[in-house]
Amino acid sequence: MSDTRSDAAPGGEALHPDFASPDADVFIRSSDGIVFNLHRANIITHTMAFPIPEGGDPNIADFQEPANILAIAFAYLYPRAPLPDMNLLDFDTLEAVGYVAHKYQFAALMAFCDSCIPAHATKAHPANVLRYAVLHGFPLESINMFALHTIDLPARVAREILGAAVFEQWVMYREDWLHPVAADGGIRNLVSNAVMLRPLGHASAYTEQLASQVKISILDSLSGGPVSNQPQWGVGRS
Numbered sequence: 001m002s003d004t005r006s007d008a009a010p011g012g013e014a015l016h017p018d019f020a021s022p023d024a025d026v027f028i029r030s031s032d033g034i035v036f037n038l039h040r041a042n043i044i045t046h047t048m049a050f051p052i053p054e055g056g057d058p059n060i061a062d063f064q065e066p067a068n069i070l071a072i073a074f075a076y077l078y079p080r081a082p083l084p085d086m087n088l089l090d091f092d093t094l095e096a097v098g099y100v101a102h103k104y105q106f107a108a109l110m111a112f113c114d115s116c117i118p119a120h121a122t123k124a125h126p127a128n129v130l131r132y133a134v135l136h137g138f139p140l141e142s143i144n145m146f147a148l149h150t151i152d153l154p155a156r157v158a159r160e161i162l163g164a165a166v167f168e169q170w171v172m173y174r175e176d177w178l179h180p181v182a183a184d185g186g187i188r189n190l191v192s193n194a195v196m197l198r199p200l201g202h203a204s205a206y207t208e209q210l211a212s213q214v215k216i217s218i219l220d221s222l223s224g225g226p227v228s229n230q231p232q233w234g235v236g237r238s
Contacts, residue, residue, distance in 0.1 A: 027060040034067035042077040048105035076109040127161040176231035
């Protein structure tokens with residue numbers, strides 16, 4: 001989509017050029033001051049929780065999201081137009097669009113985002129993927145797999161990314177991996193070593209190698225299918 005802007009919005013605000021229809025009946029202003037001219041009929045058809053402004057006057061509703069994120073989401077109100085390729089988005093943009101999709105219940109966009117987000121669980125954003133999955137009701141099996149990639153994170157990092165509610169669940173989940181009856185002793189020792197080394201600032205190359213061993217060992221242990229004594233997200237030990 002174009003990044004250029006016009007100034008034809010009601011009240012003289014900057015108007016997004018891709019959403020500048022003169023017959024629009026819904027007007028949305030992004031957090032960075034860009035106005036989108038939308039159509040009530042399209043909103044009703046393609047979303048389930050979009051806060052449509054009441055009344056027929058050209059009042060502009062203020063949204064909390066920036067224009068670059070809203071532009072991607074609003075494209076899904078007009079599916080006949082070329083749609084953004086979600087696989088080409090950087091993670092931060094994809095994640096933000098995913099939260100907008102769920103917030104306003106864009107059915108098709110939620111499906112696209114939810115299918116693209118998991119690919120980042122083993123890359124640079126495992127905690128972000130875990131938080132997204134928990135907050136948006138992913139299957140427990142998926143959440144468990146995402147959580148495995150976060151057990152070696154320092155607690156302060158996990159707390160910052162996960163937020164209070166998800167972090168509390170994460171602490172219980174990780175403690176179960178450190179529990180004496182969690183998995184087998186070899187895996188438990190690897191987990192313990194990885195968790196203890198990172199906060200102490202040991203050589204990053206060694207720590208990363210150890211973290212990889214942890215994840216590989218755990219995933220190998222699960223390769224035969226669910227095991228009753230494996231820690232499960234949201235299920236604490238008695």
